[in-house]
Amino acid sequence: MTVALAEGRARRPNYRNRRRWQEAAALLFAVVVLIWTLTPIYNIIAVSLEAHGDVFTNDLFPAKPSLESFWVVITQGYWYLEFFWRQFENSLYIGLATVFFTLSIGSLASFAIGRMRIRYGWVVSNAALLTYVIPASFLAIPFYRIMGFYGLSNNLWSVIAAEVTFATPYAIFIFHQYGVSIPIELDEAARIDGASPAQVYFKIYLPLMAPALVAVGTYALLLAWNEYLYQFLLLSSKKSMTVPVALAQFLNSDEAPWNYMMATAIVYALPPVAIYYAFRGRMTAGLTMGGVKG
Amino acid sequence: MADVQALRTADPFSHLRLAAAPKPRSAWRLGLQGSEFTWAIAFIIPYAGLFVAFVAYPVLYGLWLGRDPALYFELMSEPIYQRTVVNTILYLGIGVNLKMFGALMMSGFFMRRGWWVKGLLLIYVLPWAVPALPSFISIHWMLNGQWGLINNAIWAFFGIDGPGWLETSRWLALGSVIASHIWKWMPFWTVILLAGRMAIPQELYEAAEMDGATGIKRFTHVSFPLLANLYLVCTLLSTLFTLGDFNSVYFVSGGGPALSTHVLATLGIRDAFEVARPELGVAVVMSALPLMIPLVILLMRKLHTTEVSL
Numbered sequence: 001m002t003v004a005l006a007e008g009r010a011r012r013p014n015y016r017n018r019r020r021w022q023e024a025a026a027l028l029f030a031v032v033v034l035i036w037t038l039t040p041i042y043n044i045i046a047v048s049l050e051a052h053g054d055v056f057t058n059d060l061f062p063a064k065p066s067l068e069s070f071w072v073v074i075t076q077g078y079w080y081l082e083f084f085w086r087q088f089e090n091s092l093y094i095g096l097a098t099v100f101f102t103l104s105i106g107s108l109a110s111f112a113i114g115r116m117r118i119r120y121g122w123v124v125s126n127a128a129l130l131t132y133v134i135p136a137s138f139l140a141i142p143f144y145r146i147m148g149f150y151g152l153s154n155n156l157w158s159v160i161a162a163e164v165t166f167a168t169p170y171a172i173f174i175f176h177q178y179g180v181s182i183p184i185e186l187d188e189a190a191r192i193d194g195a196s197p198a199q200v201y202f203k204i205y206l207p208l209m210a211p212a213l214v215a216v217g218t219y220a221l222l223l224a225w226n227e228y229l230y231q232f233l234l235l236s237s238k239k240s241m242t243v244p245v246a247l248a249q250f251l252n253s254d255e256a257p258w259n260y261m262m263a264t265a266i267v268y269a270l271p272p273v274a275i276y277y278a279f280r281g282r283m284t285a286g287l288t289m290g291g292v293k294g
Numbered sequence: 295m296a297d298v299q300a301l302r303t304a305d306p307f308s309h310l311r312l313a314a315a316p317k318p319r320s321a322w323r324l325g326l327q328g329s330e331f332t333w334a335i336a337f338i339i340p341y342a343g344l345f346v347a348f349v350a351y352p353v354l355y356g357l358w359l360g361r362d363p364a365l366y367f368e369l370m371s372e373p374i375y376q377r378t379v380v381n382t383i384l385y386l387g388i389g390v391n392l393k394m395f396g397a398l399m400m401s402g403f404f405m406r407r408g409w410w411v412k413g414l415l416l417i418y419v420l421p422w423a424v425p426a427l428p429s430f431i432s433i434h435w436m437l438n439g440q441w442g443l444i445n446n447a448i449w450a451f452f453g454i455d456g457p458g459w460l461e462t463s464r465w466l467a468l469g470s471v472i473a474s475h476i477w478k479w480m481p482f483w484t485v486i487l488l489a490g491r492m493a494i495p496q497e498l499y500e501a502a503e504m505d506g507a508t509g510i511k512r513f514t515h516v517s518f519p520l521l522a523n524l525y526l527v528c529t530l531l532s533t534l535f536t537l538g539d540f541n542s543v544y545f546v547s548g549g550g551p552a553l554s555t556h557v558l559a560t561l562g563i564r565d566a567f568e569v570a571r572p573e574l575g576v577a578v579v580m581s582a583l584p585l586m587i588p589l590v591i592l593l594m595r596k597l598h599t600t601e602v603s604l
Contacts, residue, residue, distance in 0.1 A: 026406065030414050033400075037418055040477065043443045044432040058446045105340040112337035116330070124338060124345075129597065131349050133531065133590050135538015137559045138579045141566045142356035143348070150347075165348040168341060197333035226426045229540050229563070244427040248545070251431065258435055265428030276423040277416075 044269075048262035055258045069263035078260055080250055083238050091242040091268070094156055094231075095224040098163040102220040103213055105164065106171030111201050113172075114179045115187055125172065132169035136162075137229050144233045154236050162230040167220040178212035179205075211282060218279045225272045243268045360576035369577055374553050375561065381468060382537070382557045382582070389472045390536050394529045396476065397483035398521070401491050402513070404484065422481040430545035433474045434460070437546070460547050464554035467547040471555060475542040479535075483528055490524045491517065523596075530593045537582060558582050 047055060049065040057063065071077070076084045109128075113121035143162060152158035182205070190200050206213070228244045235241040243264065250261045369375045404415050421429060436443045439458030448456035460467045494517065502516045518525075540559045543549065549556040549564065556564065558578055566575025 026403070027410075029403070030410070033414065033418060036477070037420060037481075039443070040429050040432045040436060041420060041424065043436045044428060046443070047432070047435065056441050058441070058449060060443070060446055060450055105344060108337040109341035112334045116334045116337070118331075118334040118338060121338075124341065126594075127345050127349075128341070129594060130590070131345065133534050133593055134349075134353075135534060135559065137538045137540040137563070138582070139349075139352050139356065140563060141572055141575050141579070142352040142359060144566075145359075145572065146348075146352055146355060161344075161348055165344055168344060172341070197330055197337070201337070222423075222425075228427050228544075233563075233567070244425070247427060247431065251434075251545075261431065262428075265431065269424050269428050272425055273420075273423045 044262045044265055047258050048266055050259045052257065052259060069259040070267070072260055073263045073267055078257065080246070080253065080257070081260065081264065084243075084246070084264070086239055087241055087243045087246050088268070090156060090235075090240065091225065091244075092271075094159050094163065094242060095221045097156075097160045098167060098224040099217045099220045101160065101164045102167040102171050103217055106168045106216065107175055107206065107209065107213070108201070109168075110172050110175035110179060111205055114176045115184070115200075115205065116197060125176070128169035128172045131165070132173070136166045136227075140229055140233060143230070147234055153234065154240055156235070156240060158234045159231050159242075162234070163220070163224045163227060167216075167223050170219060171216045174212055174216050175209065178209060182208045214279060214282045218275060218282075221275060222272050356576050356580070359573050360580040362573065362577075365574055365577035366581065368574070369581065374556065375578065377464075377554055378556045378558060378561045378578075379581075381555055384468065385472060385475075385543075385557050386533055386536055389475050390529060390533050392472070393476045393480050394483060394525065394532060397480050397487050397528075398525060400480065400484040401487035402517070404488050405491055419481045419485060421478050422485075426478060426541045427545065429478060430474060430541055433470075433477075434546050434548075437470055461551055464551065467551060467555045471543050471546045474546045475536065475539060478542065479532070483532060486528060487521065487524065490521050494520050527593065527596050530589055530596065534586065534589055534593070537586065 046060075046062055048069055049062045049067070051064060051066055051068060073081055073084060076082055109124060112118045113125055147153050147155075147158040147161075150158070152161070186204050186208075187200050190204055195203070228248065231242045232245050232248065235245055238246075247261060247264055247268070250256050250264075400418070404411060404418075435441075437459035439445060439456070439461050442459070444459065445456035448454060457463070457466060459470050498516060498520075499512065502512055507515050538559055539557075540563065543555065543557050543560045544563075547555045549560055558581065562575045562578040564575070565578055566572045569575075
């Protein structure tokens with residue numbers, strides 16, 4: 001007994017020391033992670049704050065930081081940025097339409113499969129699963145051709161169709177999972193009261209699915225905002241293209257104006273970052289609450 | 295470790311499941327009747343239409359475009375294509391595994407308590423929240439041999455000239471692309487694996503500690519066996535996503551120097567649109583099918599049997 005006590009006393013400071021070392025190592029590791037994560041983002045900000053001539057210098061920090069390039073972007077004061085706000089509007093339009101159609105098509109399908117248990121519903125969910133695992137870029141070439149057949153080339157709706165196609169499978173899964181936590185008795189009661197399937201869908205299903213709708217909506221918006229390839233292939237005129245396509249066009253010009261590009265990039269990146277952090281809690285909640293059964 | 299076995303079968307990831315296990319009853323229990331069946335059909339038609347018009351048709355059309363065997367013989371004899379295949383394998387083999395293993399380790403790190411760990415997590419997910427294109431363009435410029443931030447920093451700290459990351463050597467450029475891909479996507483998988491770790495009941499760790507499993511043992515005997523399935527599914531999914539990753543390669547290295555760092559996804563687009571030979575582009579993409587089909591089958595099976603998904 002006394003031996004054990006003595007041993008315990010002798011070991012305690014040692015243990016505390018080890019804890020301190022571990023904490024220090026963790027902090028050091030955190031600093032490495034911070035540098036790794038923030039360097040490219042720091043680079044965007046630093047370059048955007050530089051004056052036009054200062055980009056081609058060897059400074060680590062902008063010598064004379066100024067907001068001039070942001071002003072140029074906002075006022076469209078450079079020939080490449082001629083239609084910046086128009087292009088931003090296009091991005092926004094595509095993003096919002098993608099959210100709307102992903103949510104409506106996805107929730108209708110998962111209602112029919114998961115709640116109404118339509119026969120052969122599993123075929124549809126397997127088709128969705130298959131779409132989810134096919135890389136979108138692999139379908140780009142035939143997709144481009146087919147948009148020509150449909151008469152949709154250089155049309156925002158062709159991009160919306162592409163984004164919705166690749167966002168809906170994920171929506172169907174999340175809705176299906178989340179729907180399980182909503183008691184089916186609600187549907188039964190409504191049905192006995194004479195509600196039609198459409199009424200059950202609008203009055204019971206959709207309101208109760210709100211958290212999942214927010215989660216998937218955020219996902220669809222970020223997907224459309226992140227996507228480049230389809231927007232690049234399907235939109236060709238300056239007035240119909242989106243911000244990422246215009247941004248990539250800068251790259252091909254002889255003397256790329258890096259400070260304007262980075263300022264454009266920041267303006268473009270702000271909405272999704274803000275939305276992501278605003279809905280972060282809901283997003284994870286929406287994705288994890290599906291299994292919490294009452 | 296009998297407890298762990300029992301728990302593994304009891305499925306600790308119930309909160310991560312999509313098609314949750316208990317067979318949901320339907321309010322329309324005795325089958326759909328009359329107009330209800332019409333309603334159900336009407337509800338499913340938008341997705342069915344979307345699938346036929348924008349998935350099935352392009353897939354079949356793509357198969358038809360790439361039907362000529364001569365295209366594949368042409369590709370085989372092309373040095374650019376051969377290099378591209380090697381790049382793709384390296385990109386997947388190194389990129390995916392480093393990323394997933396890193397994510398597994400990082401998710402363990404973020405299980406630590408303390409306010410600064412939570413703060414760090416918020417910053418750590420930033421690459422995922424920032425749209426791909428701005429960050430990749432920024433990385434492209436950052437790695438510029440003459441004016442980029444990295445070489446400026448190397449000069450400032452060590453007084454030597456850094457290499458031309460993207461301009462001179464294939465391996466440096468490919469390494470840069472892989473690092474950029476990891477930078478962008480590791481946070482996402484960390485968050486997923488973190489959710490998986492949080493689902494492991496705390497009592498299990500307490501019991502394991504009683505039995506003397508701490509430190510590394512705790513990881514190898516408790517955390518990892520429980521996470522293994524999720525980890526496998528995530529790795530498979532990530533492999534497929536990475537195979538289709540166009541943005542990292544296209545914007546960081548652009549396939550350069552001298553077309554030496556293309557992967558199948560970018561070479562396909564180049565052949566179809568820059569070289570203006572869509573059939574050849576489709577053939578490039580189709581040549582990934584021998585790798586893709588087993589992956590897809592394995593993944594679909596895993597998703598069905600374990601019902602672990604994202």
